[in-house]
Amino acid sequence: MVMELSCKIARKQVLDQFKHIRTCVLARELCLLVRTHRAVLNKEDVRDCCGFISKLCREAGCKESSELCEKAAEAVMESEEKYLELCEQSCKKCGEFRQPKGPIPEGRTYVA
Secondary structure (H helix, E strand, C coil): CHHHHHHHHHHHHHHHHHHHHHHHHHHHHHHHHHHHCHHHCCHHHHHHHHHHHHHHHHHHCCHHHHHHHHHHHHHCCCCHHHHHHHHHHHHHHCCCCCCCCCCCCCCCCCCC
């Protein structure tokens, strides 16, 4: 019974970590890529990339970051200053709500 419960807990932790990497980590890496290479991207590129990042945030349950990123995606077409302001706000919000639990302590899980 204890082993079965440990496996269920370990499974949940792994799946939570997988979701976090698939959404939050990917969104942050893509955002960094866009911001780092903003000089070579055109407005449409940035809009499309930010729109995709916004969907990843929404999927992760980060509604406020998603909305700010979506607004930034639209703002880039009109005003670079407004885009940068919204992007900064979204980046500050990113990760405030969901943080995965730390790594599973060594020796506590069975790996076949």
